[in-house]
Amino acid sequence: MVADLMSDRRALARLITQIENGAPEARQLVTRLYRRGGRAHIVGVTGAPGCGKSTLVAALARQLRVHAPDAHVAIIAVDPSSAFSGGAILGDRLRMRSLAGDAGVFIRSMASRGALGGVAAATADVVEVLDAVGFGTIFIETVGAGQLEVDVARIAQTVVVVEAPGAGDEVQAIKAGILEIADVVVVNKADREGATQTVAALQSALDIGRPMPAAGLHAIDPSHHLQAPEQPGPSAEWRPPILKTVASHEEGIAAVIAALEEHRQHLQLSGAGARRRARAVEQDVRARLGDLLLRRALRAVPQTHYNALIAGVIERTLHPLEAAEQLFIASWGQ
Numbered sequence: 001m002v003a004d005l006m007s008d009r010r011a012l013a014r015l016i017t018q019i020e021n022g023a024p025e026a027r028q029l030v031t032r033l034y035r036r037g038g039r040a041h042i043v044g045v046t047g048a049p050g051c052g053k054s055t056l057v058a059a060l061a062r063q064l065r066v067h068a069p070d071a072h073v074a075i076i077a078v079d080p081s082s083a084f085s086g087g088a089i090l091g092d093r094l095r096m097r098s099l100a101g102d103a104g105v106f107i108r109s110m111a112s113r114g115a116l117g118g119v120a121a122a123t124a125d126v127v128e129v130l131d132a133v134g135f136g137t138i139f140i141e142t143v144g145a146g147q148l149e150v151d152v153a154r155i156a157q158t159v160v161v162v163e164a165p166g167a168g169d170e171v172q173a174i175k176a177g178i179l180e181i182a183d184v185v186v187v188n189k190a191d192r193e194g195a196t197q198t199v200a201a202l203q204s205a206l207d208i209g210r211p212m213p214a215a216g217l218h219a220i221d222p223s224h225h226l227q228a229p230e231q232p233g234p235s236a237e238w239r240p241p242i243l244k245t246v247a248s249h250e251e252g253i254a255a256v257i258a259a260l261e262e263h264r265q266h267l268q269l270s271g272a273g274a275r276r277r278a279r280a281v282e283q284d285v286r287a288r289l290g291d292l293l294l295r296r297a298l299r300a301v302p303q304t305h306y307n308a309l310i311a312g313v314i315e316r317t318l319h320p321l322e323a324a325e326q327l328f329i330a331s332w333g334q
């Protein structure tokens with residue numbers, strides 16, 4: 001069955017569509033495949049629109065395939081912000097057309113069809129399927145703009161933040177706050193003026209103080225925190241390299257591939273990968289638990305009671321917390 005999905009791309013595409021739509025038929029296969037995963041290198045690529053992410057990913061995929069023809073590469077393009085992303089995705093397809101004839105490369109765009117907030121979970125499920133099926137490297141391209149995009153990028157083991165030299169001093173990655181999640185920084189379009197200044201601006205932003213790893217995950221109650229053993233050593237700290245590329249001419253790509261591999265090894269040797277995964281798994285389980293509890297609570301409460309409470313909040317006879325508490329009590333024990 002699993003081998004079938006690698007060779008039967010239509011079946012694979014169908015399964016991914018089912019996952020996107022939250023179709024119950026996909027669930028059994030997805031949960032079964034999860035048990036076989038854990039071998040792929042999952043690489044997130046994020047950055048402002050137009051900085052060259054798709055071109056870079058296509059160049060990376062092509063060179064990976066040349067160096068290791070047996071290793072299959074998957075590319076998922078996620079654009080949660082646009083519900084009607086047909087145009088952008090078509091552009092990506094065209095940009096990646098040089099890969100079109102290679103059966104070892106699977107390209108797929110994810111639309112935000114499901115419920116809000118479901119995109120990250122659906123993407124994670126798709127990545128798990130691709131991993132289990134046997135893809136050696138999985139790229140997730142996302143537009144670096146909001147929290148959802150950051151959530152999607154966090155599915156990755158290695159996050160590449162792409163920046164293009166811009167007009168003036170403005171560095172998008174710094175402005176958007178996504179430099180914090182970078183493991184590798186790429187200044188693409190290095191053929192353009194201002195690349196050196198962009199590298200310098202990024203370098204000083206990285207030097208000024210990289211927050212503790214995985215900022216934002218500290219909200220998790222530490223008493224329930226599954227922690228992998230800390231392994232001290234020189235490899236415990238990772239300093240994101242800043243690399244220049246001209247993706248459209250496939251320049252500087254080998255250095256990016258080397259950095260991805262180095263980061264992967266760092267994750268393994270330092271134990272940082274296990275810690276990162278433990279945090280991600282915990283967050284994922286909690287998010288899914290929250291979703292289940294919410295659905296269950298809402299199912300258990302009569303619609304009229306629910307409507308009355310919402311109306312009460314609208315009329316300000318109830319605080320939203322009071323309404324939530326009453327819903328909680330009403331659903332309790334059901």
Ligand SMILES: Nc1nc2c(ncn2[C@@H]2O[C@H](COP(=O)(O)OP(=O)(O)O)[C@@H](O)[C@H]2O)c(=O)[nH]1
Pocket residue numbers: 047048049050051052053054055056092095188189190191192245246247248249
């Ligand atoms: N000058 C130059 N243009 C590039 C380079 N890489 C990509 N581009 C062009 O930049 C545009 C946007 O690229 P794309 O990969 O679609 O960016 P994305 O929106 O970040 O995925 C396209 O017209 C590319 O051909 C580069 O290194 N130098």
Ligand SMILES: [Mg+2]
Pocket residue numbers: 053054055092141
């Ligand atoms: Mg793109």
